[in-house]
Ligand SMILES: [Ca+2]
Ligand SMILES: [Ca+2]
């Protein structure tokens with residue numbers, strides 16, 4: 001079963017993508033019938049002609065609803081659960097006390113009233129542009145450097161690599177709204193400076209370098225050592241399939257010491273999972289800080305909407321935020337376990353949309369491999385067992401290895417958290433990326449939405465991905481367009 005390990009760890013074998021493919025294809029043949037048959041090691045550009053990004057779960061929909069359908073292989077009972085979760089994902093929470101008891105408890109501090117207001121149509125949020133833009137698709141995470149842990153988060157000392165050290169007043173996230181009588185913590189301010197650059201053929205381009213500030217602080221100064229990490233809301237479809245990728249497969253993809261010498265050193269982000277009391281692989285969030293859809297959803301309810309659950313029973317108020325602490329709450333907890341289960345099931349079973357444009361993809365697919373994009377954006381994986389049967393054993397095309405990569409100083413948020421440095425990010429899945437303009441009306445990419453479209457996203461790649469970026473910069477205009485078209489066909 002582990003025979004392929006020797007193959008990909010062979011020093012130098014991966015220096016040229018196609019050599020790896022050739023070697024690995026042989027390994028795939030040897031291993032036919034083994035647990036990882038159909039895994040990442042035996043693919044070639046032609047294999048990507050397969051359009052069913054989510055295996056049997058795939059939906060064939062290119063409309064504005066493309067990210068919002070249940071996995072095609074759910075049964076009738078599961079579809080009803082999906083619908084119940086869907087309603088909760090879209091529901092607007094209101095402040096307590098309210099006649100509708102099962103939907104009150106908003107805030108006291110919050111960023112949005114529903115999950116869907118950031119993950120619009122289950123897709124990507126957008127960073128606000130300028131000062132009067134009410135777009136809700138982004139948030140600011142806050143923390144202090146590790147040396148402040150014993151001062152401000154002594155309880156977390158017991159948990160190795162515990163969560164972020166919060167700001168003593170503002171906590172771990174900036175909430176830019178409050179219920180009546182509770183001042184919002186502050187306002188996110190994003191400004192951009194334009195940077196000029198050029199491709200090898202002389203064609204020029206402009207990138208926007210963002211900077212982030214917080215205005216109108218309502219509770220005094222932030223700690224002088226505060227670190228801010230801006231995050232755009234990613235799409236949520238396909239989350240259950242990502243959860244079902246076997247740990248062994250991710251271990252096979254990881255190469256933390258870059259033993260094979262290809263300049264790529266993806267790392268698994270191990271996260272302490274309070275649910276299971278053990279360390280699990282982080283899979284969700286831009287730095288892979290959450291090990292499960294359940295953990296990600298429960299923290300979103302608390303920090304983004306202000307809704308408590310059995311996982312997070314305390315309101316999101318800092319010790320000096322008086323109005324927040326004395327505000328009326330919506331029950332203990334505000335979200336019951338059945339409701340959390342329904343939302344989790346919904347996110348797990350939202351299907352990825354099929355890829356498109358079979359006829360025109362082949363040149364772009366070859367360039368994708370030639371530029372080494374596949375070294376992180378792993379095209380094809382096979383899921384293992386998931387408690388939801390429909391997600392088990394699926395051959396999927398997510399274009400991610402779920403690993404952390406050093407993306408260089410320009411993409412660094414300067415905020416190391418848990419085991420991830422400021423410049424380390426999880427490879428985001430690329431499935432559905434070409435449908436973002438149809439579904440969300442924009443294609444703002446990367447963790448903070450700074451890139452307008454695929455070309456800019458690639459041009460921001462640095463660190464381990466510098467060689468890939470340079471390969472792209474050195475392509476002819478025709479090849480660049482073919483690669484972009486391929487990405488947009490996913
Ligand atoms: Ca609340
Ligand atoms: Ca806060």
Ligand SMILES: [Ca+2]
Nearest residue numbers: 255258262264
């Ligand atoms: Ca490597």
